[in-house]
Amino acid sequence: MNDAQSMTSDLPGDVGLVEHHDFKYNQEFTFECGKTLPGFTIRYETYGRLNRNKDNAIIVCHALSGDHHCAGVNSLKDRKPGWWDNLIGPNKAIDTDKYFVICSNVLGGCQGSSGPSSTNPETGKPYFLDFPAVSIKDMVRSQYLLITEELGIKKLLAAIGGSMGGMQVLQWGIEYPCFVKRIIGLATTGRQNAQAIAFNEVGRWAIMQDPDWNNGQYERGKGPNVGLAIARMMAHITYLSDKGMEDKFGRQKKKQQDGNIFDAEFEVESYLRYQGQSFISRFDANSYLYITKALDHFDLYGNDATMESAFNTIESRVLMVGFTSDWLYPPEQNRDIVHTLLRCGKDATYAQLNMDLGHDSFLVHAPALYELVENFLAN
Amino acid sequence: MNDAQSMTSDLPGDVGLVEHHDFKYNQEFTFECGKTLPGFTIRYETYGRLNRNKDNAIIVCHALSGDHHCAGVNSLKDRKPGWWDNLIGPNKAIDTDKYFVICSNVLGGCQGSSGPSSTNPETGKPYFLDFPAVSIKDMVRSQYLLITEELGIKKLLAAIGGSMGGMQVLQWGIEYPCFVKRIIGLATTGRQNAQAIAFNEVGRWAIMQDPDWNNGQYERGKGPNVGLAIARMMAHITYLSDKGMEDKFGRQKKKQQDGNIFDAEFEVESYLRYQGQSFISRFDANSYLYITKALDHFDLYGNDATMESAFNTIESRVLMVGFTSDWLYPPEQNRDIVHTLLRCGKDATYAQLNMDLGHDSFLVHAPALYELVENFLAN
Numbered sequence: 215m216n217d218a219q220s221m222t223s224d225l226p227g228d229v230g231l232v233e234h235h236d237f238k239y240n241q242e243f244t245f246e247c248g249k250t251l252p253g254f255t256i257r258y259e260t261y262g263r264l265n266r267n268k269d270n271a272i273i274v275c276h277a278l279s280g281d282h283h284c285a286g287v288n289s290l291k292d293r294k295p296g297w298w299d300n301l302i303g304p305n306k307a308i309d310t311d312k313y314f315v316i317c318s319n320v321l322g323g324c325q326g327s328s329g330p331s332s333t334n335p336e337t338g339k340p341y342f343l344d345f346p347a348v349s350i351k352d353m354v355r356s357q358y359l360l361i362t363e364e365l366g367i368k369k370l371l372a373a374i375g376g377s378m379g380g381m382q383v384l385q386w387g388i389e390y391p392c393f394v395k396r397i398i399g400l401a402t403t404g405r406q407n408a409q410a411i412a413f414n415e416v417g418r419w420a421i422m423q424d425p426d427w428n429n430g431q432y433e434r435g436k437g438p439n440v441g442l443a444i445a446r447m448m449a450h451i452t453y454l455s456d457k458g459m460e461d462k463f464g465r466q467k468k469k470q471q472d473g474n475i476f477d478a479e480f481e482v483e484s485y486l487r488y489q490g491q492s493f494i495s496r497f498d499a500n501s502y503l504y505i506t507k508a509l510d511h512f513d514l515y516g517n518d519a520t521m522e523s524a525f526n527t528i529e530s531r532v533l534m535v536g537f538t539s540d541w542l543y544p545p546e547q548n549r550d551i552v553h554t555l556l557r558c559g560k561d562a563t564y565a566q567l568n569m570d571l572g573h574d575s576f577l578v579h580a581p582a583l584y585e586l587v588e589n590f591l592a593n
Numbered sequence: 594m595n596d597a598q599s600m601t602s603d604l605p606g607d608v609g610l611v612e613h614h615d616f617k618y619n620q621e622f623t624f625e626c627g628k629t630l631p632g633f634t635i636r637y638e639t640y641g642r643l644n645r646n647k648d649n650a651i652i653v654c655h656a657l658s659g660d661h662h663c664a665g666v667n668s669l670k671d672r673k674p675g676w677w678d679n680l681i682g683p684n685k686a687i688d689t690d691k692y693f694v695i696c697s698n699v700l701g702g703c704q705g706s707s708g709p710s711s712t713n714p715e716t717g718k719p720y721f722l723d724f725p726a727v728s729i730k731d732m733v734r735s736q737y738l739l740i741t742e743e744l745g746i747k748k749l750l751a752a753i754g755g756s757m758g759g760m761q762v763l764q765w766g767i768e769y770p771c772f773v774k775r776i777i778g779l780a781t782t783g784r785q786n787a788q789a790i791a792f793n794e795v796g797r798w799a800i801m802q803d804p805d806w807n808n809g810q811y812e813r814g815k816g817p818n819v820g821l822a823i824a825r826m827m828a829h830i831t832y833l834s835d836k837g838m839e840d841k842f843g844r845q846k847k848k849q850q851d852g853n854i855f856d857a858e859f860e861v862e863s864y865l866r867y868q869g870q871s872f873i874s875r876f877d878a879n880s881y882l883y884i885t886k887a888l889d890h891f892d893l894y895g896n897d898a899t900m901e902s903a904f905n906t907i908e909s910r911v912l913m914v915g916f917t918s919d920w921l922y923p924p925e926q927n928r929d930i931v932h933t934l935l936r937c938g939k940d941a942t943y944a945q946l947n948m949d950l951g952h953d954s955f956l957v958h959a960p961a962l963y964e965l966v967e968n969f970l971a972n
Contacts, residue, residue: 408839408841408842409834409835415866448792462787480794489895
């Protein structure tokens with residue numbers, strides 16, 4: 215390896231330095247709930263180059279706590295690249311030498327896209343709970359406006375996402391049947407079930423019972439940090455697995471014990487406390503409430519208790535991937551989506567990866583996943 | 594059916610009206626942590642009659658949120674009998690016409706046994722965090738004193754318990770090898786693993802971050818109710834199962850919606866809120882901290898990472914029962930206990946019941962379980 219190569223590979227994030235952009239949509243937008251906004255902002259990043267035919271674009275949809283920054287670094291000082299940098303970049307599964315990759319922060323979010331912490335032009339203050347309830351469909355419809363109006367793209371080569379991102383890519387196929395050629399959904403579901411709603415509800419309850427929530431009206435940084443940290447700590451357990459946690463932490467104790475009976479004593483305890491504390495510096499509690507509600511409302515089964523009617527319009531080729539240790543959206547829920555699509559005569563396939571890391575398996579180093587994604591995009 | 598019979602069976606709780614008793618131990622008791630108390634109280638109930646040979650006694654050990662009241666009613670107004678009334682009573686699996694059944698509230702608890710909310714004779718105030726850290730072994734040692742000193746019993750026919758109760762019965766076999774003839778452990782583990790510690794830690798964190806916790810010093814009823822309710826809501830999910838919650842609640846919505854975006858909308862949400870609220874009226878937050886710590890410290894594997902050395906002294910016959918849908922203490926963890934006992938040449942057997950209700954399966958109506966328990970006690 216020569217010095218130049220060695221320097222390059224020292225940079226975290228192989229797409230290099232990236233900047234975000236803001237798409238400002240200045241027309242009235244009606245949410246699924248019926249409420250309207252006079253316009254919205256969607257923050258996004260892109261990697262790779264859009265080709266002349268504009269037919270090499272892929273949208274990446276993020277999960278609950280993700281954002282638009284999924285590859286590369288935003289500054290040379292960044293110690294960590296974007297959240298899906300292992301998958302996206304030159305010569306990676308989503309090859310930025312071939313594809314033009316777009317990732318946007320969801321509507322309702324708090325990383326630059328319009329959400330409850332954005333300024334309400336009518337009051338000059340944050341929207342707080344006056345922000346309309348957001349659905350997965352609303353997120354996708356705003357992404358469609360970004361793709362068509364801002365980027366002038368008339369067809370997507372693919373939509374890919376895990377967890378809530380997987381819900382979005384399914385909704386892409388349903389809403390815009392001829393627009394998306396391929397759909398890749400990972401660790402997701404066609405319907406949020408009771409257990410997943412239950413965990414979200416406890417998180418929301420922790421936030422709303424924090425006196426600093428103040429019915430959603432709080433100054434930036436002075437919100438319900440305690441409640442939000444609790445919500446995150448609990449949710450984080452659901453992203454892992456029994457075996458994954460056992461392998462990573464087991465019953466290992468902290469080297470330095472504080473001596474107080476209820477201080478963090480096991481490694482897994484300090485890890486969770488750290489997860490909770492670091493989350494409050496980057497996430498807005500109201501956005502957490504809004505987005506978890508979007509998850510809880512997601513139900514492609516609808517009134518007739520089958521997904522057939524939702525999937526009838528889909529024209530995309532679909533790949534769904536389940537992970538054996540995922541107990542939040544277990545493999546069966548991913549497989550059921552494919553079975554339904556097949557019953558509808560659609561082009562769909564299911565892959566199941568034997569991984570121990572739980573729900574978050576879709577985010578970690580997994581050559582078997584890279585291979586699946588790379589080949590599905592190429593063929 | 595004649596009128597008398599009909600009246601009897603209208604009473605909830607077939608052992609009828611029962612009263613609790615308090616065993617006051619007035620000698621110094623040294624906890625496993627090294628700290629001492631000048632004495633303690635253990636509240637208990639008994640059902641059935643101790644025979645002349647005093648060889649028909651069974652101890653029932655309760656789980657985290659249980660208590661000494663496991664059968665019958667304490668008042669004619671009680672609408673619900675004790676927590677294991679389906680298992681204990683005349684002609685039931687634990688037949689009170691044959692056996693003398695004892696159930697005590699654990700040391701560290703808050704239902705009459707000494708715990709952090711008990712009065713410290715030195716200060717006249719509750720112990721709060723001056724109460725010594727409690728272990729599963731401490732609970733069992735205090736039960737042993739109750740059984741031998743208060744009740745004059747020299748041998749137990751059996752010890753039975755689920756979840757934390759299962760930990761206690763194993764500890765009974767280890768501590769007092771010739772004292773307990775039979776051990777029945779249900780839905781339990783030989784070692785609290787990382788995921789179970791993690792859930793307990795989030796619950797403790799929610800309690801300790803509640804300003805009303807006040808470092809453990811609060812007036813009765815004015816404690817960290819918000820934090821305790823959150824802890825209970827989350828823990829309650831771990832006692833159920835994905836399928837159990839889906840069958841019971843699915844995505845069913847509340848009939849009356851409050852109209853506020855984040856109010857309880859799904860049935861499962863109001864159910865959890867109710868579970869949280871009803872818990873704060875019957876449980877002490879500091880006891881919750883102490884007892885979850887006892888669970889987290891439970892580890893029969895010890896330093897050599899096998900249970901063999903812990904089990905070498907056991908003389909009891911052991912029956913362990915795992916429940917297929919239990920993901921808190923999965924069947925494998927129960928089976929591993931039996932495999933280890935068999936490797937040590939002990940008399941042990943494992944049964945696995947196919948039930949959908951998750952960890953709490955050991956508490957619900959289950960004829961297959963009744964049959965197992967009845968026969969294991971008789972043979």
